[in-house]
Amino acid sequence: MQPDFPFPAFVLPGPLNLILTRLMRGMARRHPAILRRLGDKAGARILIDVTDAPFPLLMEPAALRLTAVRRDVACDAVIRGRLAAFLDMLHGGADGDALFFSGALEISGDTAAVLAIRNALDDAELDLTDELAAEGGPLAPILRRGAALLARRSGLMLTRHTGGMR
Known part of the structure; x- marks a missing residue:
């Protein structure tokens, strides 16, 4: 499987x-x-x-x-x-x-x-979405929107947590 x-x-x-x-x-x-x-x-x-x-x-x-x-x-x-x-x-x-x-x-x-x-x-203190966008050049806005959508749908943390640790 x-x-x-x-x-x-x-x-x-x-x-x-x-x-x-x-x-x-x-x-x-x-x-x-x-x-x-x-x-x-x-x-x-x-x-x-x-x-x-x-x-x-x-x-x-x-x-x-x-x-x-x-x-x-x-x-x-x-x-x-x-x-x-x-x-x-x-x-x-x-x-x-x-x-x-x-x-x-x-x-x-x-x-x-x-x-x-x-x-x-x-x-x-890396942020995966920021790192992907930095490599994306003109595609950076699309990559950011895609990462946000993927995070919402999957529940995965794809950006740096700004509060304290949970």
Whole structure:
């Protein structure tokens, strides 16, 4: 059975990988402190296994690459959980430690690399919608409206949480 995933089935890994890598490179350009904060852990290969998605993502910070891969890919560490948990953590809606201790997110492998990435992303206070719009050029308004529609229909947190953590 295919997981319920909020993105269209026609998005293939090849084009998706180009988009994901462009997004990661743009974020690194706009937020260079993220890579500096990773220090010697920037070379780690982190598998982000979104359990309700058809494929996980492999984050390679030093190579500025984010790609859709098979679940059995070689990596240094794995972060596993539902998309909503990852987005809540990224956007400041939930504390990463609380998500780990509650079991909403699981980590294995090089936990120091996972914590370095989590801390670097927390410090950057990223907003996924802003990051997508920044890469969208003239399509930015359409991307923002699409993200707002997707957030309303799916219940996913696609923008930075402005209040305290829930």
